[in-house]
Amino acid sequence: MTTILGCIADDFTGATDLAGLLARSGVRVSLRIGVPSEPPSHTSPFEVIALKSRTISAVDAVSETLEALDWLKRAGAQRFFWKYCSTFDSTDAGNIGPVAEAIMDDLGTEQTIYCPAFPENGRSIFMGNLFVGQQLLSESPMKNHPLTPMCDSNLMRLLTPQVTRPVGLADRLTVAQGASALRAKLDTLKLEGVAHVVVDAVADEDLSVIAEACRDMPLITGGSAVAMPLPALYLADGTLSADAVKRPSPKIGKGTIILSGSCSAMTNIQVANHIELGAPSYQLDPLKIAKTGSALVLAWLAAQDLTKAPLIYATADATSVKAAQEVLGIAAAGNLIEQTLSACAVAARDAGARRIIVAGGETSGAVTKALGVSQLDIGAEIAPGVPWTFCVSGEVQIALTLKSGNFGAKTFFADAQQKLDTL
Ligand SMILES: Nc1ncnc2c1ncn2[C@@H]1O[C@H](COP(=O)(O)OP(=O)(O)OP(=O)(O)O)[C@@H](O)[C@H]1O
Numbered sequence: 001m002t003t004i005l006g007c008i009a010d011d012f013t014g015a016t017d018l019a020g021l022l023a024r025s026g027v028r029v030s031l032r033i034g035v036p037s038e039p040p041s042h043t044s045p046f047e048v049i050a051l052k053s054r055t056i057s058a059v060d061a062v063s064e065t066l067e068a069l070d071w072l073k074r075a076g077a078q079r080f081f082w083k084y085c086s087t088f089d090s091t092d093a094g095n096i097g098p099v100a101e102a103i104m105d106d107l108g109t110e111q112t113i114y115c116p117a118f119p120e121n122g123r124s125i126f127m128g129n130l131f132v133g134q135q136l137l138s139e140s141p142m143k144n145h146p147l148t149p150m151c152d153s154n155l156m157r158l159l160t161p162q163v164t165r166p167v168g169l170a171d172r173l174t175v176a177q178g179a180s181a182l183r184a185k186l187d188t189l190k191l192e193g194v195a196h197v198v199v200d201a202v203a204d205e206d207l208s209v210i211a212e213a214c215r216d217m218p219l220i221t222g223g224s225a226v227a228m229p230l231p232a233l234y235l236a237d238g239t240l241s242a243d244a245v246k247r248p249s250p251k252i253g254k255g256t257i258i259l260s261g262s263c264s265a266m267t268n269i270q271v272a273n274h275i276e277l278g279a280p281s282y283q284l285d286p287l288k289i290a291k292t293g294s295a296l297v298l299a300w301l302a303a304q305d306l307t308k309a310p311l312i313y314a315t316a317d318a319t320s321v322k323a324a325q326e327v328l329g330i331a332a333a334g335n336l337i338e339q340t341l342s343a344c345a346v347a348a349r350d351a352g353a354r355r356i357i358v359a360g361g362e363t364s365g366a367v368t369k370a371l372g373v374s375q376l377d378i379g380a381e382i383a384p385g386v387p388w389t390f391c392v393s394g395e396v397q398i399a400l401t402l403k404s405g406n407f408g409a410k411t412f413f414a415d416a417q418q419k420l421d422t423l
């Protein structure tokens, strides 16, 4: 089936988040891990390519994104979506702007929008400032993120140094007037030479207005939520045929492993809750692993009953993370954890785990690569932006969920298992 919307995400949990929100409409969504080496075949109307480009150099991020764009064009897509984090995570060098400009240049389009708002998960934008719940981004726990600490909340200020063309704002007062008013504002800004427009949104109704106003733009950029209304719009006008429905979920065995490399505030709560509920757990300490390697945790894992959903986690508070980073370096500490959790994922699968729950975007990127997964079918959502996915790893069918650091309820790990039992 021809691809209607080609999507590129800068991390793996972000990709499943986007795919899950698109799949809410009931349409088939396919997620590719990295740019497929094969030319497009058996494609879905919505294709999402997951990159791990959030924290790599802008030059590399641009080159990987353009490769993904080329594959999606060959799949038939004429409209594209560039997905980054709902908390606008980027390093000081910043990949979001350079990637957007490279896609715009390739498509020959003069303007795009930036809307990371995800109201269901507490991310809203007002007068260009991004909020997490009631806090400004820079005052939220995102200020302590291990890889991309966010110390400014103003999206225009964050974006301007990342791009070469002018940045502007379509504020909530315009969005509240509806799609025609927003389109008119975008046209005015375009005449003024504004290529990059941050668009305010504080509620799902705003996202519907934005999607309607921007649905024909060659490129939309943002968090997953602004893409959510698009399938219904494409179904309504016949761009998408009604037979593009999702496949039923396969039955998956009970063996489960939970791997958490996220240090977000929410994951810390979820890990604590799962331990309180009595699940077997093993805490990874980067400083110890640097000295002794992963043999100890692998031995612990080999002795576990996988039907009890054991949890292996590096999740820690900001002070412990900083202490490890000071000794090992930020990237090295992260890599060490990612490699260890990846080795645990493969060992657990080989020992019979068929349900693999991963917390953290970078962590998910590493684990998915180690599992050799290349394509995922998107199933039911466990929490907003976190779907179960189904894929083949090492010739066995597994269910995999990749949880964004801050997503999911306190009981997410139990919720995930229950959800699969009810499918
Ligand atoms: N105890 C620790 N000390 C130092 N670094 C750690 C520790 N635990 C995890 N890390 C690293 O911190 C990073 C966390 O990033 P990751 O993207 O996985 O989670 P997240 O940012 O919470 O998730 P998301 O990107 O989905 O919001 C990873 O590179 C991980 O290896």
Ligand SMILES: O=C(O)[C@@H](O)C(=O)CO
Residues within 6 Å of the ligand: 011, 013, 014, 015, 017, 018, 084, 085, 086, 087, 223, 224, 361, 385, 404, 405
């Ligand atoms: O948008 C979000 O918050 C998530 O999908 C994400 O990108 C986490 O890495």
